[in-house]
Amino acid sequence: MTTHAERGRSTRPRPRPRRRGSRPVLSGLAPLAWIGPAIALIAFAVLWPVVKMAQSSTRHWSRYGVDLGSNGTDNYSKLFGEQDLSGVLMRTGIWVVVVVSVTMVVSLGVAQLFNQRFPGRTVARWALIAPWAASVMMTAIIFKYMLYQGYGFINILLDDVGLVDRGSPTADWLGHSTSGFIWEMAVAVFVSIPFTSYTVIAGLQTVPAEVYEAAKMDGASKVRTYFSVTLPMLRPSLLVAAVINVMNVFNSFPIIWEMTRGGPGYDTSTTTVFMWVLKKGGHIGESAALSVVNFLLVIVIVFAFLKVSKWNSEAD
Amino acid sequence: MTTLTTSSTGRRRVVDAGPPKPRGGLPGKKIAIMGAAYLIALIFITPYLEMFLTALRPVKEGTDPTIIPKHFEWSNFTSVFSGTSSFGTNMRITLEVAFGATFLVLLVALPAAYYTARKKFRGRKAFLILVLVTQMFQPTAMVIGIYGEMRDLGLINSVWALIMVDAGFNLAFAVWILSAYFAAIPAELEQAAMIDGATRFGAFRRVTIPLAMPGIVTALIFTFIAAWNEFIVALTLTTSPDKAPLSVAVDNYIGQYTVDYGHLFASTVIATIPVIILFGLIERKVVDGLTAGSIK
Numbered sequence: 001m002t003t004h005a006e007r008g009r010s011t012r013p014r015p016r017p018r019r020r021g022s023r024p025v026l027s028g029l030a031p032l033a034w035i036g037p038a039i040a041l042i043a044f045a046v047l048w049p050v051v052k053m054a055q056s057s058t059r060h061w062s063r064y065g066v067d068l069g070s071n072g073t074d075n076y077s078k079l080f081g082e083q084d085l086s087g088v089l090m091r092t093g094i095w096v097v098v099v100v101s102v103t104m105v106v107s108l109g110v111a112q113l114f115n116q117r118f119p120g121r122t123v124a125r126w127a128l129i130a131p132w133a134a135s136v137m138m139t140a141i142i143f144k145y146m147l148y149q150g151y152g153f154i155n156i157l158l159d160d161v162g163l164v165d166r167g168s169p170t171a172d173w174l175g176h177s178t179s180g181f182i183w184e185m186a187v188a189v190f191v192s193i194p195f196t197s198y199t200v201i202a203g204l205q206t207v208p209a210e211v212y213e214a215a216k217m218d219g220a221s222k223v224r225t226y227f228s229v230t231l232p233m234l235r236p237s238l239l240v241a242a243v244i245n246v247m248n249v250f251n252s253f254p255i256i257w258e259m260t261r262g263g264p265g266y267d268t269s270t271t272t273v274f275m276w277v278l279k280k281g282g283h284i285g286e287s288a289a290l291s292v293v294n295f296l297l298v299i300v301i302v303f304a305f306l307k308v309s310k311w312n313s314e315a316d
Numbered sequence: 317m318t319t320l321t322t323s324s325t326g327r328r329r330v331v332d333a334g335p336p337k338p339r340g341g342l343p344g345k346k347i348a349i350m351g352a353a354y355l356i357a358l359i360f361i362t363p364y365l366e367m368f369l370t371a372l373r374p375v376k377e378g379t380d381p382t383i384i385p386k387h388f389e390w391s392n393f394t395s396v397f398s399g400t401s402s403f404g405t406n407m408r409i410t411l412e413v414a415f416g417a418t419f420l421v422l423l424v425a426l427p428a429a430y431y432t433a434r435k436k437f438r439g440r441k442a443f444l445i446l447v448l449v450t451q452m453f454q455p456t457a458m459v460i461g462i463y464g465e466m467r468d469l470g471l472i473n474s475v476w477a478l479i480m481v482d483a484g485f486n487l488a489f490a491v492w493i494l495s496a497y498f499a500a501i502p503a504e505l506e507q508a509a510m511i512d513g514a515t516r517f518g519a520f521r522r523v524t525i526p527l528a529m530p531g532i533v534t535a536l537i538f539t540f541i542a543a544w545n546e547f548i549v550a551l552t553l554t555t556s557p558d559k560a561p562l563s564v565a566v567d568n569y570i571g572q573y574t575v576d577y578g579h580l581f582a583s584t585v586i587a588t589i590p591v592i593i594l595f596g597l598i599e600r601k602v603v604d605g606l607t608a609g610s611i612k
Contacts (some may be wrong), residue, residue, distance in 0.1 A: 034431035035443050037424040045484020046450050046458075052468075053461030065467075083535060110356060118350045126596045127357035130364055133595030135545035137563055138584040141570065142363045145370065145577065151381045154367050157380075166381065194360070202603045243452075251456040253548050258570070272456055276548075279460065288460045295457050302452045 023314070050295070056288035063282035075285035082286075084266045084274070091181070092270040093249070099185050101251045103192040104242060108234075110193060111200035112226075132194035137254035143187045144259045147173045177267030180260045184268060187255050192248065203237025243305050248312045250298060266300070271297070332460035364588060373583040378577060383547070402558045403583060406565040409475060410544060413561055416479035417543035418536050421490050424483070425535065429494030430524070434503060451488035455481060459552045466553055473559040478550055482543040490535040497531030498524065534601045541591045562587045 060071035079085065114125055129140055146153040149172040159166035175178040207230060215225045253272045255263055262269035262277050269277060271294050278287035371392050373385040382384075396403045432440055455462060462481060463472075472475035501524055509519040525532070547563040554560040559570055566587065569580045595602075 030432060031435070031437045031439060031443075033427075035428040038428035038491060039443070040445070041420070041424050041480070041487055042446060042450050045462075045481045045487075046453060048465050049458045049461030051461070052464040053458050056460055056464050078317050113349065113353050113356070116349050116353075118346060118353060120350070120354070122599070124353045124357040126599055127361040129595055129599055129602070130361050130592050133541055133592045134364060134588045135547065135563060135584075135591075137545070137547045138566065138588055139363055140368075141566070141584060142367045142370075142581070145581075146363065148365055151379045153362075153383060156381050190360075198501070198602055205603065247452055249452060251454040253456045255353060258567070275460075291457060291460045295453075298452065298457060302449075 029165045047131075051296070053288055053291050057285065057292045059285060059288075063284075065284055071285070075289040078283075079286045079289045087147050088269050088271055088274045089265060091268070092272075094271050095181075095185065095188070095252075096246060096250050099188040099192065100242065100245045102185075102189050103245055103249075104238065105198055106189065107196035107241070110197040111204060114197065115201050115204045128197065131191045132198075135254075136191050136252070137258055138250050139191055140187055140258035142176065142188075143183070147183060147259075148175075149175075161169035172223050174260050175264070177260075177264055181268045184256050184259050187259070188249060188252055191255070192245055196245060197246075198240040199237050200234060203234045206237075207233045239305075243302070246301060246305065247298065250301065329480045347436050364585075364592065367581050367588065368585050370577055371585050373578060375576070375578060389578065392578040393586070396582050396586070398578055401579075402560075403562075403565065404464070404561055405558050406562045407586070409478075409559070410561040410563070412475050413478045413482060413546070413550075414540050414544040415473065415485065417482035418540045420479060420483040421487055421539045422532075422536060425487055425490035425494055426532075429491045430498050430520075432491070433495045433498035447488045447491050450485070451492065453485070455546075459548055462549060463552050473554050473556055477553050478546070478561070479543075481549050481553075483539070483545050484541040486542050489510075490539060493531050493535045493538075494528065497528040501527045530601045530604055534598055534604070537594055539596050541595060544591055 046308055057071060057075050058070060060068040060074070062068055110128070114121070114128060118124075146179065147155065149155065149169075150167050152166075152171075155166040155171045158171075160166040164171050169175075170179075173183050209231070211229055212225065215229050220228065250270075251272055252270070253276065254289060256270060256273045257276070260268045262273040266274060266277065270292060275287050275290045278284075278290060325484050369383070370410065371386060372388040372390065374387050374389045377385050377387065428443075431437075432443060466472055466474075466477045469477075505523050505527070506516075508518040509523045510516060514522060545563065546561070547567070550561050550564045551567065554564055559567070562583065566580065569575065569583065
């Protein structure tokens with residue numbers, strides 16, 4: 001920006017004349033007045049907990065959260081000695097990959113559809129957005145209720161169609177780890193689709209109409225146009241959607257917590273849920289160690305993603 | 317659920333791939349689009365309709381295998397507020413947290429976003445990276461740290477702790493969106509207003525803020541909804557039912573030995589409907605906001 005714009009931007013009603021004189025000294029600090037509060041809030045809410053978490057992971061904790069002094073890396077060795085950990089890690093991988101990829105593919109279709117003009121589109125879009133607005137935790141509770149053996153809405157529907165006997169053991173979806181986990185993934189996809197579709201719709205609207213006309217003049221079919229023109233132009237939006245989805249899904253807690261509490265056993269737990277279960281069980285040090293591991297995993301995933309997508313260079 | 321969605325979009329794509337027709341489209345194609353879109357819309361609204369129907373279901377019909385209850389009992393919506401339940405208090409806490417966090421984000425994000433959009437200053441890039449990194453982190457991954465911090469500060473069961481944490485984790489998105497909006501407003505507009513005699517702040521208030529309003533509203537509603545729905549931090553930082561927001565109160569209902577589903581879902585309906593309506597109000601702006609966010 002120009003130098004005269006550089007001076008005197010202030011939320012104060014009247015610029016003070018003395019500022020001109022002291023500018024050389026203050027100019028280095030001027031940004032702090034504007035971005036300082038934001039940095040302070042981030043430091044308080046985000047950075048401090050990170051430090052605290054790392055500290056906690058090297059302390060010995062009583063069941064009730066009393067700090068009994070340092071114990072080095074004991075929490076970590078205990079954590080990596082957990083028999084259930086490998087299963088939990090594997091399940092976390094499946095959870096993220098399946099939920100994010102299904103969400104992305106379905107959302108591409110949904111976005112294409114809801115980007116068309118049709119009567120009642122406003123109402124339809126409003127319905128589509130509902131799971132995004134609503135609390136994920138409350139959505140998970142109602143899904144749990146709809147899956148109840150005997151009288152849950154989904155079981156009644158499946159029974160009417162003739163797929164499942166609503167009173168049979170199969171209909172106790174959340175009682176079995178495999179079917180429970182599949183339903184949990186379905187709910188995770190369900191709550192992720194609205195945001196993803198909207199990001200894709202936003203992307204679709206940035207594709208200029210001339211591009212489609214050019215493709216049409218070249219005689220490209222609609223399918224060909226979609227794959228050779230639309231999809232490449234959606235790349236930035238898809239990357240944004242994918243990164244944010246990976247974060248959200250990796251960190252997702254309420255769905256599994258409300259539907260199965262990570263059980264039976266730990267058989268539907270991801271790392272986030274397992275961390276909570278450990279904390280609840282009084283294993284605070286181990287839980288802190290797992291949150292550090294979790295946190296490092298998030299950082300690795302983010303940087304891998306940024307590297308692959310070269311999103312970094314576009315961000316600034 | 318998912319299979320239904322996939323098949324109906326698949327159906328549309330088949331229709332779409334048909335022989336090219338003149339612009340405006342056939343009624344047949346339009347009907348297929350409408351049908352598929354309405355079906356998807358219905359699927360996405362179904363859980364919330366079911367929530368509502370269950371809230372109206374009398375206790376003695378609780379295990380009836382019927383989709384629509386035979387009788388409707390509206391009393392659940394009023395009785396959640398009465399008796400020994402702390403629902404009214406929980407509601408008040410949720411409102412305090414949501415409004416508090418939204419106000420704090422506005423206060424802190426607005427100047428930061430404006431400054432980073434208008435100026436090239438030393439540390440700008442570092443600040444943007446800090447914001448981007450914050451956006452990647454979620455409180456879920458660090459509840460242990462948050463708990464430790466707040467216990468040290470004596471802020472367990474305090475509304476302030478929830479406000480600060482919710483504001484802190486939603487700040488990044490607000491800065492990102494607002495900064496994109498501010499960057500899209502030419503600085504010349506402000507300069508022109510100042511030539512016409514406005515002060516710098518007057519130009520900001522009369523020219524820039526109104527133009528950035530869609531972005532501001534979007535950022536604020538997003539923050540409000542996120543704080544309203546927040547669950548895991550509140551679950552960690554509150555130990556007593558009368559200090560907890562709605563999300564934790566609802567979770568407590570489930571933990572109880574016998575679950576009164578009428579009351580449970582009356583509570584979730586009351587907690588869900590306002591945010592769905594609020595989100596519906598900014599539905600159009602959401603697309604603009606996401607466009608601004610992703611283009612930047």
